[in-house]
Amino acid sequence: MGGRLFGGLVQDVRRKALWYPSDFLDALHPQCFSAVLYIYLATITNAITFGGLLGEATDGAQGVLESFLGTAVAGAAFCLMAGQPLTILSSTGPVLVFERLLFSFSRDYSLDYLPFRLWVGIWVATFCLVLVATEASVLVRYFTRFTEEGFCALISLIFIYDAVGKMLSLTRAYPIQRPGSPAYGCFCQYPDPGGG
Known part of the structure; x- marks a missing residue:
């Protein structure tokens, strides 16, 4: 099958077809309940966290x-087509940066x-389809x-840059008040507690 369009995908489906029903039926076993609950909560909390950050980053778009x-939608499609019902799918830091x-x-x-x-x-979907059709995954x-560490370093630097920028914007929004310096606005004079 190698060398044909979507040959690798066809091979993956053929190899996985025998195990496909058991992947889903095994997840219904009572011993898997804690794993299913953990994956559900991990997915939900991640969607809430990154959804909130995404709302802030895109002004609510x-x-x-x-x-x-x-x-x-993506999780259901992935679990049905990949035959892996117990997989954590969610947004990540690079997606938020992008x-x-x-x-x-x-x-x-x-x-x-x-x-x-x-x-x-x-x-992106078109490029992914072309990569699957040409079996470009062999290039991995x-x-x-x-390569992996360089990408991780880039993402880390972007988050550090954003954090420093946020702190600097806070110093502009809430400047440090220095006693005796009227440059930052009005200083209120409180009455003397001695009753003056």
Whole structure:
């Protein structure tokens, strides 16, 4: 099957087809209840957390409800098609950084964010389909730990930059008051407790 369009996908489906029913039936066993509950709560709390951060990053264009809906639809599709019902699917830090950068880009160039985001999603889906069709996943063996660590370092630097920027914006919004310096506004004179 190698070398044919979607050959790897067909091989994966053939290998997994025998185990597909048991993947779902085993999840109904009482011993799996705690794992199912854990995965459900992990997915829900992550959707709430990243949904709130996403709402803040996009000025409410996307938020908790959209995060819930996206997690539910993508999770159901992944679990049904991948045959892995006990998988945690949710947003991650790089997705949040990407959405924040995409929103600021669309705002800077006067683009409507949601249609722009839709087209980005369509292009990503198209590229993923081409990668699956050409079995590009075999190229993963050429990736090293350096590639992964470099990507992690980039994401960490972006979060550190955002945190420092947030702290600096707080010092502008709530400046430090220095006694005797009227540069920051009015200083109130409280009456002397001795009754003056």
